[in-house]
Each structure stands twice: as structure tokens, then as C-alpha cells.
Amino acid sequence: xxxxxxxxxxxxxxxxxxxxxxxxxxxxxxxxxxxxxxxxxxxxxxxxxxxxxxxxxxxxxxxxxxxxxxxxxxxxxxxxxxxxxxxxxxxxxxxxxxxxxxxxxxxxxxxxxxxxxxxxxxxxxxxxxxxxxxxxxxxxxxxxxxxxxxxxxxxxxxxxxxxxxxxxxxxxxxxxxxxxxxxxxxxxxxxxxxxxxxxxxxxxxxxxxxxxxxxxxxxxxxxx
Amino acid sequence: xxxxxxxxxxxxxxxxxxxxxxxxxxxxxxxxxxxxxxxxxxxxxxxxxxxxxxxxxxxxxxxxxxxxxxxxxxxxxxxxxxxxxxxxxxxxxxxxxxxxxxxxxxxxxxxxxxxxxxxxxxxxxxxxxxxxxxxxxxxxxxxxxxxxxxxxxxxxxxxxxxxxxxxxxxxxxxxxxxxxxxxxxxxxxxxxxxxxxxxxxxxxxxxxxxxxxxxxxxxxxxxx
Amino acid sequence: xxxxxxxxxxxxxxxxxxxxxxxxxxxxxxxxxxxxxxxxxxxxxxxxxxxxxxxxxxxxxxxxxxxxxxxxxxxxxxxxxxxxxxxxxxxxxxxxxxxxxxxxxxxxxxxxxxxxxxxxxxxxxxxxxxxxxxxxxxxxxxxxxxxxxxxxxxxxxxxxxxxxxxxxxxxxxxxxxxxxxxxxxxxxxxxxxxxxxxxxxxxxxxxxxxxxxxxxxxxxxxxx
Amino acid sequence: xxxxxxxxxxxxxxxxxxxxxxxxxxxxxxxxxxxxxxxxxxxxxxxxxxxxxxxxxxxxxxxxxxxxxxxxxxxxxxxxxxxxxxxxxxxxxxxxxxxxxxxxxxxxxxxxxxxxxxxxxxxxxxxxxxxxxxxxxxxxxxxxxxxxxxxxxxxxxxxxxxxxxxxxxxxxxxxxxxxxxxxxxxxxxxxxxxxxxxxxxxxxxxxxxxxxxxxxxxxxxxxx
Numbered sequence: 001x002x003x004x005x006x007x008x009x010x011x012x013x014x015x016x017x018x019x020x021x022x023x024x025x026x027x028x029x030x031x032x033x034x035x036x037x038x039x040x041x042x043x044x045x046x047x048x049x050x051x052x053x054x055x056x057x058x059x060x061x062x063x064x065x066x067x068x069x070x071x072x073x074x075x076x077x078x079x080x081x082x083x084x085x086x087x088x089x090x091x092x093x094x095x096x097x098x099x100x101x102x103x104x105x106x107x108x109x110x111x112x113x114x115x116x117x118x119x120x121x122x123x124x125x126x127x128x129x130x131x132x133x134x135x136x137x138x139x140x141x142x143x144x145x146x147x148x149x150x151x152x153x154x155x156x157x158x159x160x161x162x163x164x165x166x167x168x169x170x171x172x173x174x175x176x177x178x179x180x181x182x183x184x185x186x187x188x189x190x191x192x193x194x195x196x197x198x199x200x201x202x203x204x205x206x207x208x209x210x211x212x213x214x215x216x217x218x219x220x221x222x223x224x
Numbered sequence: 225x226x227x228x229x230x231x232x233x234x235x236x237x238x239x240x241x242x243x244x245x246x247x248x249x250x251x252x253x254x255x256x257x258x259x260x261x262x263x264x265x266x267x268x269x270x271x272x273x274x275x276x277x278x279x280x281x282x283x284x285x286x287x288x289x290x291x292x293x294x295x296x297x298x299x300x301x302x303x304x305x306x307x308x309x310x311x312x313x314x315x316x317x318x319x320x321x322x323x324x325x326x327x328x329x330x331x332x333x334x335x336x337x338x339x340x341x342x343x344x345x346x347x348x349x350x351x352x353x354x355x356x357x358x359x360x361x362x363x364x365x366x367x368x369x370x371x372x373x374x375x376x377x378x379x380x381x382x383x384x385x386x387x388x389x390x391x392x393x394x395x396x397x398x399x400x401x402x403x404x405x406x407x408x409x410x411x412x413x414x415x416x417x418x419x420x421x422x423x424x425x426x427x428x429x430x431x432x433x434x435x436x437x438x439x440x441x442x443x444x445x446x447x448x
Numbered sequence: 449x450x451x452x453x454x455x456x457x458x459x460x461x462x463x464x465x466x467x468x469x470x471x472x473x474x475x476x477x478x479x480x481x482x483x484x485x486x487x488x489x490x491x492x493x494x495x496x497x498x499x500x501x502x503x504x505x506x507x508x509x510x511x512x513x514x515x516x517x518x519x520x521x522x523x524x525x526x527x528x529x530x531x532x533x534x535x536x537x538x539x540x541x542x543x544x545x546x547x548x549x550x551x552x553x554x555x556x557x558x559x560x561x562x563x564x565x566x567x568x569x570x571x572x573x574x575x576x577x578x579x580x581x582x583x584x585x586x587x588x589x590x591x592x593x594x595x596x597x598x599x600x601x602x603x604x605x606x607x608x609x610x611x612x613x614x615x616x617x618x619x620x621x622x623x624x625x626x627x628x629x630x631x632x633x634x635x636x637x638x639x640x641x642x643x644x645x646x647x648x649x650x651x652x653x654x655x656x657x658x659x660x661x662x663x664x665x666x667x668x669x670x671x672x
Numbered sequence: 673x674x675x676x677x678x679x680x681x682x683x684x685x686x687x688x689x690x691x692x693x694x695x696x697x698x699x700x701x702x703x704x705x706x707x708x709x710x711x712x713x714x715x716x717x718x719x720x721x722x723x724x725x726x727x728x729x730x731x732x733x734x735x736x737x738x739x740x741x742x743x744x745x746x747x748x749x750x751x752x753x754x755x756x757x758x759x760x761x762x763x764x765x766x767x768x769x770x771x772x773x774x775x776x777x778x779x780x781x782x783x784x785x786x787x788x789x790x791x792x793x794x795x796x797x798x799x800x801x802x803x804x805x806x807x808x809x810x811x812x813x814x815x816x817x818x819x820x821x822x823x824x825x826x827x828x829x830x831x832x833x834x835x836x837x838x839x840x841x842x843x844x845x846x847x848x849x850x851x852x853x854x855x856x857x858x859x860x861x862x863x864x865x866x867x868x869x870x871x872x873x874x875x876x877x878x879x880x881x882x883x884x885x886x887x888x889x890x891x892x893x894x895x896x
Contacts, residue, residue: 055519056349059510062503062526063568064797066872068534068552071503075526078510082523086516104516108431110438114334117341120511124348125280125736127799194866200738207332214334279743283734286727286750287792288573290648292758292776295727299754302734302747310740328740344735349512351575418642424514504797556879558886562782565789572796573728655780662782 006189006201007140007182010133013202014209021137021209022145026216031149033160036223037096040162043219044093045103046112050215051089053116055081057123057135064128073184080177092164111218115211122204129188133201136185137209143178146170230413230425231364231406234357237426238433245361245433246369250440255373257384261320264386267443268317269327270336274439275313277340279305281347281359288352297408304401316388335442339435346428353412357425360409361433367402370394454637454649455588455630458581461650462657469585469657470593474664479597481608484671485544488610491667492541493551494560498663499537501564503529505571505583512576521632528625540612559666563659570652577636581649584633585657591626594618678861678873679812679854682805685874686881693809693881694817698888703821705832709768712834715891716765717775718784722887723761725788727753729795729807736800745856752849764836783890787883794876801860805873808857809881815850818842 004012011018026043029035058081061074090100123131146169149155157163168174193201228236235242250267253259282305285298314324347355370393373379381387392398417425452460459466474491477483506529509522538548571579594617597603605611616622641649676684683690698715701707730753733746762772795803818841821827829835840846865873 052516052519055523056511056513059507059513059519059522059526062507063505063511065504065507066797068500068530071500071507072530074507075503075523075530078507078523079527082516082520110334110338110435113342113431113435114338117345118337120345120348121341124344124796125738125799127797127802130799190868191872192869194868196862196866197864200863207337211334211337276740276743279747280735280737283731283737283743283746283750286731287729287735289728289731290573292724292754295724295731296754298731299727299747299750302731303751306740306744306747348572349514349575351573351578354575414644415648416645418644420638420642421640424639558782558786558883561790561879561883562786565793566785568793568796569789572792655785659782659785 005182006133006185006193007136009198010136010202010205013198014206017206017209017213021213021216022141022148024213024216026219027145027149028154030162031152031155031160031166033156033162035162037161039219039223041096041098042222043216044089044096044098045106046109046215046218048086048089048093048103049106049108049112050116051081051086053120054135054138055086057116057119057131060120060123061128061131064123064131066128070128073180109218109222111211111214115208115215118208118211122208126204127192129185129192129197129201130204132181132185132188133204134208136181136205137212139181140178141209141212142169143175147175229406230357230409230417231360233422234360234426234429237422238430241430241433241437245437245440246365246372248437248440250443251369251373252378254386255376255379255384255390257380257386259386261385263443263446265320265322266446267440268313268320268322269330270333270439270442272310272313272317272327273330273332273336274340275305275310277344278359278362279310281340281343281355284344284347285352285355288347288355290352294352297404333442333446335435335438339432339439342432342435346432350428351416353409353416353421353425354428356405356409356412357428358432360405360429361436363405364402365433365436366393367399371399453630454581454633454641455584457646458584458650458653461646462654465654465657465661469661469664470589470596472661472664474667475593475597476602478610479600479603479608479614481604481610483610485609487667487671489544489546490670491664492537492544492546493554494557494663494666496534496537496541496551497554497556497560498564499529499534501568502583502586503534505564505567505579508568508571509576509579512571512579514576518576521628557666557670559659559662563656563663566656566659570656574652575640577633577640577645577649578652580629580633580636581652582656584629584653585660587629588626589657589660590617591623595623677854678805678857678865679808681870682808682874682877685870686878689878689881689885693885693888694813694820696885696888698891699817699821700826702834703824703827703832703838705828705834707834709833711891711894713768713770714894715888716761716768716770717778718781718887718890720758720761720765720775721778721780721784722788723753723758725792726807726810727758729788729791729803732792732795733800733803736795736803738800742800745852781890781894783883783886787880787887790880790883794880798876799864801857801864801869801873802876804853804857804860805876806880808853808877809884811853812850813881813884814841815847819847 026035026039030040055078058074058077062071062078065071065074090103093103094100119131119134122134146166149166150170155166157166160166189197250259250263254264279302282298282301286295286302289295289298314327317327318324343355343358346358370390373390374394379390381390384390413421474483474487478488503526506522506525510519510526513519513522538551541551542548567579567582570582594614597614598618603614605614608614637645698707698711702712727750730746730749734743734750737743737746762775765775766772791803791806794806818838821838822842827838829838832838861869
């Protein structure tokens with residue numbers, strides 16, 4: 001396994017669970033434009049609620065930092081989320097006819113509660129490496145999902161209402177953020193890890209990946 | 225509202241959500257003996273996994289204690305769970321043909337993750353009162369559920385395979401534990417609360433109650 | 449007590465402990481320019497180490513937020529500390545002949561450990577109000593200290609090497625930050641408090657104030 | 673370093689800091705019976721306050737457990753502390769003329785705050801291994817201190833008012849508990865560690881050891 005990043009090893013250890021998330025029906029239908037709009041709207045609303053807990057998770061990471069550099073990276077992600085992403089998300093949703101106030105007041109779906117609180121609990125019960133591993137299926141996974149769809153001939157960008165979503169996560173800016181997250185995992189594994197930790201980290205990663213797949217499924221179920 | 229306990233006020237604030245949990249179809253069918261056994265087995269396995277996080281929650285409560293008395297109450301609940309309940313549960317499940325090792329290795333259901341991690345997050349983000357309020361639908365609710373079923377003419381105890389479950393939670397010992405939990409809520413509300421906190425506590429209580437209802441529903445869904 | 453802010457009530461409850469901190473010998477000698485420079489240098493180095501844990505405390509506050517507004521206020525304070533203050537502090541210390549690398553590598557004094565970890569523990573064991581109350585003697589106290597010294601005829605600004613320190617904390621920018629912290633305490637007390645919480649909050653505030661006084665004393669002791 | 677326990681390696685990494693704690697003047701004078709009684713009384717009172725936070729630390733360890741076995745070990749230590757040790761300590765102190773109520777109401781010394789909150793913060797910011805490493809100088813150290821004194825010809829047990837203290841920590845029961853703690857460190861290092869973690873763990877261990885030495889010094893200083 002020499003040369004592999006921690007992220008690659010976690011993906012390998014997750015086995016078919018990984019593709020059950022990254023190649024979930026929700027993703028495939030988003031890419032070919034056949035995803036019902038009601039499904040996407042439901043996802044967008046829950047994703048907004050997710051973002052708030054995502055910010056809390058990186059706030060927690062500031063607390064759990066050992067070095068100024070670690071603190072600054074976490075603070076950068078909180079700032080990017082609260083100062084930029086939340087606003088962009090609100091605007092994007094408005095474009096989909098979703099009222100910001102209604103979105104903020106929407107009840108959290110079971111799947112949203114499960115994934116966000118699982119991440120926070122791993123981060124509090126474990127250390128910062130546990131926290132970042134639990135967040136990796138989301139941060140790094142979205143970049144991989146978008147890149148894979150963009151490279152797939154089945155993907156249709158013309159007249160696809162979800163094209164901007166794919167563009168964003170396949171874009172250079174998001175890709176850089178995902179790469180940074182992978183590098184951070186390796187740095188922390190060097191400093192806080194060791195082979196003995198692999199099984200527990202792999203279990204966390206696989207559980208988080210399953211919860212992400214449930215998050216896609218939530219949208220499909222809600223529309224039924 | 226004078227004279228009401230905090231628990232009563234939280235139940236009142238939860239409105240119909242409370243009965244959607246305490247009078248859930250799972251409960252009614254358990255009481256009249258028509259609940260499919262596969263449903264109950266699924267519930268038992270997830271309830272075992274729940275117990276482990278329940279112990280973690282009371283361990284957290286020890287950490288969050290301000291007084292020796294608060295510490296001792298939490299430690300008593302951890303001890304009762306780890307030293308007694310876990311063993312009883314394993315034996316009870318064996319009677320239902322559930323292998324202890326298989327149970328310990330069973331994957332956590334989405335509903336189990338959602339409820340347990342929600343409770344732990346409330347306990348860590350908030351204070352001990354937030355934690356105990358999030359746990360109240362479980363601790364106090366089970367006593368109320370059993371008492372209500374026992375008083376219901378539709379309940380059939382003869383030849384009901386779930387009779388021992390009802391007996392346990394309707395029993396004097398469990399009732400005393402539930403009463404103690406209600407008293408503790410009032411004590412903490414006096415020392416750490418105030419009317420201004422009611423809306424946030426009520427939101428936590430209602431969310432936890434919804435997650436408990438989802439936990440019942442999980443069993444029914446799994447059997448489908 | 450109607451009309452008083454929570455901060456005013458906490459100061460009143462702290463009794464003489466408050467002035468043992470705000471009118472500590474360190475402060476009076478800083479204001480009249482007679483503080484030995486070695487004392488101030490020792491203080492500056494420990495204050496740098498304090499800043500890192502101060503950032504961690506506000507990172508924790510992001511995690512402990514219930515609303516987007518709460519998150520943003522905490523994030524603003526982390527950003528102000530990590531993006532601005534840490535850099536300013538390093539430059540200021542360089543002016544006092546303190547090497548940045550040596551400062552970052554300096555061992556934490558007992559008093560620094562005690563105050564910073566006390567704050568973090570209150571924040572984790574309690575809720576965000578507990579955390580902000582533990583931080584208030586620092587945030588609000590520094591503004592009060594500087595204002596009081598500036599109004600004192602015994603203070604000598606001419607040829608006082610500590611003038612810039614007084615100017616900073618007596619300045620409009622810092623005063624506004626302190627006022628904001630007082631308002632936030634009142635908002636949180638309204639939403640998460642109640643009279644029953646006063647004794648515990650007052651105990652936290654008084655303990656934190658004592659630890660701040662110990663922090664001043666540390667400098668004086670170190671120079672002996 | 674093969675064959676060494678993690679504890680041995682942490683002691684080696686701490687260098688002279690370790691003996692500055694285990695062979696502190698307080699310890700040597702306790703062993704030869706020349707420690708002023710007022711010093712010991714001050715220590716006893718602060719040690720009682722320490723015990724409460726020690727219980728909180730093991731409560732936190734329950735929360736931070738990954739397995740039932742880990743939970744049970746932590747719960748056993750909370751139970752031993754709250755159900756047995758606290759009571760024994762109160763009785764022992766009564767024998768030294770210390771009133772239980774006065775002891776419970778005594779203000780925490782700076783050194784007590786520093787050590788206990790440092791441990792809790794390491795435990796919350798890090799994982800359970802960080803927590804147990806921060807506790808090791810106390811748990812394992814006391815057994816080593818007592819054993820070393822018992823083997824030292826300078827130690828005088830006849831007419832030594834502190835003989836029972838030495839007997840307790842040199843006794844088989846306490847020695848077994850310390851051995852268990854060392855084994856637990858190795859188990860966790862195998863499962864959660866790796867060589868890369870050594871420097872950070874060693875820094876935590878050394879800092880905790882220094883704070884323990886400060887705790888001894890506190891008694892001597894208080895009597896001056």
C-alpha cells in the first residue's frame with residue numbers, strides 16, 4: 001500500500017460501500033438530468049441544515065487543534081462556510097424557488113441528524129484525526145463524485161438543470177479544497193496515527209460513507 | 225402552569241408529537257401481542273446498541289456534574305446499565321434466539337445513530353440540563369408507555385410474547401427510576417434554568433421524541 | 449437589580465475579588481510606568497500562549513452555537529484573533545525584543561495553564577453562557593482596566609513604555625468589542641438563563657477573575 | 673526501546689522532570705516524617721478537590737470509549753473513586769482534624785485548577801489515549817513514589833505520621849491498579865497509537881508531570 005494516501009486506503013477499506021455513495025442513483029440521475037426537481041429541492045433544503053452543523057464541526061476542529069497552522073486551516077473552513085457558502089447556498093436555493101426563511105425553519109430529516117451528529121460525536125469522542133476522517137466522505141467525496149460524472153459519457157450537461165451543481169464541485173476551486181483535505185489527513189496520520197489506528201479509522205470512514213448514501217436516498221424517498 | 229413539573233411542561237409543548245411516540249403502532253401491537261416477532265427482534269438488537277451509547281451519555285453526565293450528588297446519580301445510572309442492564313438484555317435476547325456476538329457486531333441502524341448521537345451532541349453543545357432533557361423521552365417515556373398500555377383494555381397479557389417487556393417497564397423498580405429522572409429535571413431547571421430556556425428545551429425534547437418514534441418505526445420498516 | 453446588565457451583576461457578586469484583578473499592582477505600575485520591563489516581557493510571552501487557547505475557546509463557541517448569528521459572532525472573534533491579533537502581538541513583542549520563535553516555544557506558566565483550561569472546561573462542562581461568563585473577566589475586564597487607568601491622575605502616559613498597551617485597550621475599537629460581549633451575555637442570559645442560574649454563573653465569574661489576578665501576579669513573581 | 677512499555681518510554685522522554693516530581697522535597701520529607709503537618713493538611717484538602725475532577729475525567733473516559741471493555745474499566749474507576757475513595761479520604765482527613773464540610777467548601781488552589789483542567793482539556797481535545805496519558809503521572813506515579821520511598825533507607829516509618837499514606841500507595845491493591853493503568857496505556861497505544869504520536873504524548877506526559885510537581889510544591893508554599 002506504499003505511496004497511497006490515507007484517503008485512498010480508507011476508500012479501499014470501505015469496499016463497495018464507497019460506490020454505493022459516489023455512484024448512488026441520486027448522483028447518476030442528477031448527472032443525466034432525470035432527477036425529479038422535488039427530490040433535488042428536498043436535498044437542497046437539508047443540505048442547508050447540514051452546512052450549519054458542518055460549520056460547527058470545523059469550529060470544534062479549531063478547539064481540537066494542536067498548532068497554529070491546524071487552527072488556521074479549520075478557521076479558514078468555518079469562514080468559507082459561514083461568510084461565503086451559506087450565502088451562495090441561499091441564493092442558489094432562491095433560484096430554485098426555495099424561500100430562505102422557510103428553509104431555515106425546515107425540520108431536520110432523520111438522515112441529516114444521523115450524519116451530522118455522527119460526525120460531531122466522532123470528533124468529540126476521538127481526536128481531530130477522527131473528526132477529519134468522518135468529514136472526508138463529504139469534503140473529498142463530492143469532488144470525486146463530480147469529476148467522475150463529468151468524465152462519464154452518460155452525463156448530459158445540455159439542458160440539465162443540475163449542471164451548475166456539477167460545475168461547482170468539478171471546478172478547480174473545489175478540487176483544490178478537496179486536495180487540501182487529503183493532504184491534511186496524511187499530515188495528521190503521520191503525527192497522530194500509525195497502522196494500529198487503521199481499522200478504527202476505516203470503520204468511521206465506512207460508517208460516514210453509509211450515512212452519506214442515506215442522505216442521497218433521503219431525497220429519493222421524500223419524493224415518493 | 226404552577227405545580228407542573230418540567231417534564232409535564234415539555235410533554236405539553238410537544239403536542240401531538242408525544243403521542244406519536246408513546247402510542248406508536250409498534251407499542252400498540254406489542255401490547256396486544258400482534259407485533260411480528262421479526263420486528264421485535266430487530267428492535268432488541270438496535271436497543272442493545274442504543275444501551276452502549278446510553279452509558280456513554282451518563283458517563284458524559286458525570287463529567288458535566290457540578291456537585292458530588294449529581295456525579296453520584298449519573299454514576300449510578302452508568303453502573304445500572306453496564307453492570308446489570310447490559311447483562312439482562314443479553315440474556316433476554318438469547319431467549320429470543322439472538323446470539324450475543326452477532327448482536328454486538330450488528331450494524332447500527334440509521335435511526336439508532338440519529339437518536340443516540342443527537343442526545344450526545346445536545347449534551348456536549350449544551351449543559352447537563354440539555355442532556356437530561358434529550359434523554360427524558362426515553363427514560364420517563366418508557367414508564368409512561370408501559371403504564372398506559374397496562375391500563376388499556378385492548379392490551380392482552382395472556383399468551384402475549386411481549387408481556388415481560390411490559391412487566392419490566394410497568395414495574396415498581398423502573399417506575400421509581402423514571403420518577404427520579406423527573407425530579408432531577410426539576411432540580412436542574414431550578415438551578416440552571418428559567419422561563420427563558422423553555423423554548424430551547426422544548427425544541428430539544430420534541431426532536432428527541434420524534435427520533436424515538438422513528439426508532440419504533442424502524443422495527444416496522446425493517447420487517448417489510 | 450433591574451436595569452443592570454448580567455455583567456454588572458457578576459461584578460457586584462464578585463465583591464473585592466473584582467478590584468483585586470482590575471486594580472492589581474501589575475496594572476497600577478503599568479499605568480504609572482514603574483513596572484519592570486522584565487515583568488512585562490514575561491507577561492507578553494504568556495499572553496501570546498493565552499491567545500492560542502482564547503482562539504480555541506471561541507472555536508468551541510462556534511460548536512456550541514444554537515443560531516447562525518451566534519456562530520458568526522464566535523467566528524468573527526476567532527478570525528480577529530488568528531488573522532489579526534496574533535500577528536499584531538508578534539510584531540509588538542518584536543518591538544520589545546522578543547523573538548517570535550522563542551515565544552512560541554516558551555513553556556506555559558502554571559497561571560496560563562490554570563486560567564485557559566479553566567475557561568475551556570467551563571465551556572465544555574456547561575453551555576455557551578458558562579463559556580462566555582468565564583471569558584468575560586478577560587474581554588470586558590481589559591476595557592474597564594484601561595478606561596479606569598486612563599481616568600486616573602496617577603497614570604503617567606509621557607515616557608511610559610506601556611502607553612501603547614493602555615491606548616489599545618482604552619481605544620474605541622476594543623471598547624466596542626467589550627460592549628458587544630456585554631450585550632451577548634445579556635442576550636444569552638435571557639435565552640438560556642434565569643435567576644436560578646445566577647449563583648453558579650457568579651461562582652464561575654469570580655473564579656475566572658481570581659485566575660486573571662493570578663495571571664498579573666505571575667509576571668511580578670517571575671521577575672523576583 | 674523494544675520491550676519497553678509506553679509508560680517507560682514516556683518517563684524516559686520526560687527526563688529530569690520525572691524525578692522533580694517523584695523525588696520532590698514534599699515526598700522526601702513525607703517519607704522521613706519531617707513534613708510540617710500544616711503542609712500535609714493543605715495537600716489533603718486540595719487532594720479532595722482533585723478527586724472530584726478525577727472522577728469527572730473517568731466519566732469523560734466512559735463517553736470516549738470505543739468498546740464495552742473500555743467503558744467498564746473507566747466505570748470501575750469512577751465507582752472506586754465515588755463509592756470508596758471519596759469516603760475513605762473524608763474519614764482520613766477527619767483523623768487529621770479536617771472538617772468535611774470545610775474541606776468541600778475550600779477554594780481550589782491555582783495548582784489544583786491547573787492540573788485537573790489540563791487533564792480534562794487534553795481528554796476533550798484529544799482522544800482517550802491523550803486522556804489516559806495525562807492521568808498517568810498521577811495514577812502510576814503515586815505507586816512508583818511510594819515503592820521508591822519504601823525501599824529508601826532514609827525513610828522512617830516508626831512514629832511517622834504519614835506512614836499510612838505510604839502504606840496505602842505501596843500496598844498491593846494500589847500497585848495492581850497502577851499496573852492495570854500501564855497495561856491499558858499499551859493496549860490503547862497499539863490500537864490508537866503509532867510512533868508518530870510519541871512526541872505529542874511525551875509532551876502531554878511531561879506537562880502533566882510538571883503540574884504534579886507544582887501540586888507538591890503548593891503544599892510547601894502554602895505553609896510559608
